Amino acid sequence: MSLELVTAGESHGPALVAILRRLPAGLRLEREAIDLDLRRRREGYGRSPRQAMEHDEVEVLAGLRHGATLGTPLALLIRNRDHANWAWGMSVWPPEGEPQGKGVKPVTLPRPGHADLAGALKYGHDDVRNTLERASARQTAAHVAAGAVAKALLETIGVSVAGRVVEIGGTTDEQGWKAATDAARTDRDTLGGVVEVRADGVPPGLGSYGDKGDRLDMRLAGALMGIQAVKGVEIGEGFALARLRGSEAHDEIEPDRTRSSNRAGGIEGGMSNGEPLLVRAAMKPLPTLMRPLQSVDLETGEPGEALVERSDVQAVEALAVVAEAAVAWELARASREKFGGDAIGDFVAAHRAYLERITWRPRTR
């Protein structure tokens, strides 16, 4: 039995929705913990004023009673507060009354680097907004809410997950990040960066070498590549390993079965190996530029400048939170497969019995 997640919701539609299936019953959730992650996602030095407007808060519609899961689908909702300004433009039913507010004028100038062109062609949209509303990273708020639930599940077996920024615009410390962001903002340009997610307490044996689709590294890479603007994923020392000799690259096994190095990032043979899990994701510079790139008007065929829509200079700090949620979700999914559990007590007991069998203790560093 595997956890399942489906999300829906347009960027300026009424709300985002997430449905989480097969959580054990009896898992205690805290609204504040979910809202805290939603707030962390919105914050960051390079983000646009849109973020200040959102004030995301989770509403739970089903699957929870008195703060504990029921073992039935958990339905989460996050309202888009900005929808009020788009009520006509993003009305789910044919709008009534005079056109007013935002989103009234069709978008015909696709932005390079976005889903705009391929999406409009693929789905036959005359108004590119029909693509960009869902392709937008606004949907990551729903994934962050699901990630907060996954972290609550992982906490019951002593697993913690944390994302952090490694690089922004090629700089590696906070001063550099701010300076690079300010400079890009002045130039009406954008930046990308690198984030790292670390998970501690992950027991050996999550995932499997049995088949490609069971490999934990494949799932983590897929989950991270599934985030908008992520163009590279590294497990452990990843690309640097390609330049080393085997004698320099692998983590030798100590008598107590731990390792003195962790270049593999805690995964061997598609399974966690008991060392801290380390994964990195590279984010391209955001594609909506305040100094727009060249495009074509899909209606007239004339050259023109791409749509300018309120946008971030960089969203690397936000990506750290979104990537953390993605890793947490995959680890929770792999844990649920390994330890089962219709009730949370079964899940925790199976984990404890497994650790006793393999005599493994999480590393305390």
Ligand SMILES: Cc1cc2nc3c(=O)[nH]c(=O)nc-3n(C[C@H](O)[C@H](O)[C@H](O)COP(=O)(O)O)c2cc1C
């Ligand atoms: C947290 C987050 C925030 C983002 N914010 C913006 C933004 O403000 N403006 C923008 O053009 N792209 C933003 N993006 C990136 C685009 O959503 C993404 O580049 C686009 O949908 C095309 O998908 P692709 O880059 O995966 O090919 C953001 C991505 C993430 C993960």
